[in-house]
Amino acid sequence: MKIDLFNEIQNPRPWPVDHEQQRFRRAIEQAKLADELGYGCWWQVEHHGAGEFSLSSAPELVLAAIAQHTNRIRLGHSAVLAPGRFNHPIRVAERAATLDHLSGGRVELGLTRSTIPEWRLFNISAEQARAQTQEAFEMVPGMWTSDDFSHHSENYQISNLSINPKPLQQPHPPLWQAAASPTSFEDAGRRGVGVLGTTMWESLERVGRMIKLYRAAAEACTEPVGSFVNNQVGYFTFVHCAETDEQAMRNGAAAAAAWYTVTALRFFEAATEFAATMQRHQDLLDSPDGGGLTGEFLRGEIDNAPTEAQLLIGRVLQGEDVPEEEVFRVLSAQQSLIVGSPETCREKLQAYADLGIDRLMCLHQIGGMADEAVTTSIRLIGELIPEFDR
Numbered sequence: 001m002k003i004d005l006f007n008e009i010q011n012p013r014p015w016p017v018d019h020e021q022q023r024f025r026r027a028i029e030q031a032k033l034a035d036e037l038g039y040g041c042w043w044q045v046e047h048h049g050a051g052e053f054s055l056s057s058a059p060e061l062v063l064a065a066i067a068q069h070t071n072r073i074r075l076g077h078s079a080v081l082a083p084g085r086f087n088h089p090i091r092v093a094e095r096a097a098t099l100d101h102l103s104g105g106r107v108e109l110g111l112t113r114s115t116i117p118e119w120r121l122f123n124i125s126a127e128q129a130r131a132q133t134q135e136a137f138e139m140v141p142g143m144w145t146s147d148d149f150s151h152h153s154e155n156y157q158i159s160n161l162s163i164n165p166k167p168l169q170q171p172h173p174p175l176w177q178a179a180a181s182p183t184s185f186e187d188a189g190r191r192g193v194g195v196l197g198t199t200m201w202e203s204l205e206r207v208g209r210m211i212k213l214y215r216a217a218a219e220a221c222t223e224p225v226g227s228f229v230n231n232q233v234g235y236f237t238f239v240h241c242a243e244t245d246e247q248a249m250r251n252g253a254a255a256a257a258a259w260y261t262v263t264a265l266r267f268f269e270a271a272t273e274f275a276a277t278m279q280r281h282q283d284l285l286d287s288p289d290g291g292g293l294t295g296e297f298l299r300g301e302i303d304n305a306p307t308e309a310q311l312l313i314g315r316v317l318q319g320e321d322v323p324e325e326e327v328f329r330v331l332s333a334q335q336s337l338i339v340g341s342p343e344t345c346r347e348k349l350q351a352y353a354d355l356g357i358d359r360l361m362c363l364h365q366i367g368g369m370a371d372e373a374v375t376t377s378i379r380l381i382g383e384l385i386p387e388f389d390r
Helices: 019-037 059-067 089-102 116-121 126-145 182-191 204-219 245-250 253-267 270-286 292-299 308-317 324-333 342-354 371-388
Strands: 002-007 041-044 074-081 107-112 149-152 157-161 175-178 194-198 233-241 338-340 359-363
Touching: 002 019, 002 371, 019 059, 019 371, 041 059, 041 359, 059 074, 059 089, 074 089, 074 175, 089 107, 089 126, 107 126, 116 126, 116 270, 126 149, 126 175, 175 182, 182 194, 182 204, 182 270, 182 292, 194 204, 204 233, 204 292, 233 253, 233 342, 233 371, 245 253, 245 338, 253 270, 253 308, 253 324, 270 292, 270 308, 308 324, 338 342, 342 359, 342 371, 359 371
Parallel strands: 002 041, 002 359, 041 074, 074 107, 107 175, 175 194, 194 233, 233 338, 233 359
Antiparallel strands: 149 157
16 A cells, blocks of 8 residues: 555634745645655645635646655646636646656646536536546547547537647556545546545445445446556545654644534535435436446445434534534544554554555645644654555
């Protein structure tokens, strides 16, 4: 299992003078440290209008800067918002290929359809988002591997266009899809791209079943959108390592996990997205073919009672002010966070490796964690890397 680093460039209040400048500088310093310690990849998100939740609205620029300060660590864009009003596929292909050259061939490119608040901000419908995401997955690797690219659809009219530069990596950088639902995990597998998920609110048991769903879809993929099947699973979660379990808690791990949970669920308007996802799931269950692999997955959950974590998230979505300690306790109970001493973190990392995760994306800089505590966490987890990435 590769140990990676995942970053949102979060910027929680209160804000000191030059707070944005400080956040970008610290991100670059953290990337340099991760490069020295042997982390596999630095993953950078894309969000717009996210306020204190994320300053990462131009991740390709952050990654380009990091490329000039590092030598080995790979650079993951996790993920480009794929509908055309966010990023036209031509621009996605051009920017990623340019970054691949600037970094000496270290790019990993993810695509995703985004969610409700960002669709609204850029005037995109849910139907457009799904269709254009599929098109982007088909178009970008085609642009990279052909001298005269053509694509004709309701959204794009391109005829015999040479799109340059081509990537340094041949035939092209690995492709990924950010995903949160069983449907998306199956979609990623059927497209032949790696899948990027989160364990923040998922039990290890459900993560294991999601991985099996993805693997089955990827193994059945005979026509990947790219030139090869990137059969890899990446998951991110909150990781905070300190000298002792007690020190990790004194550093504010509970407050950070609670801040992230509440802020993320509200920014993504998770209550509305949850209702839409439940409708898609019901449509799959009602479909004549049974809904394929996702339908089979969902039928395996029908009789399951809601977990304590699911009930807690429901309370957050209803606007309840859930105590920080309770949020942390519930999420920790289902093993969805990695917090504690090096010994504790080693045990939790091993549980993820045992599930067959290929890349564990460590979210160290989260909420109001102090910079020194974040740096220590990056270092301590870095010392464990050789045990997992042999």
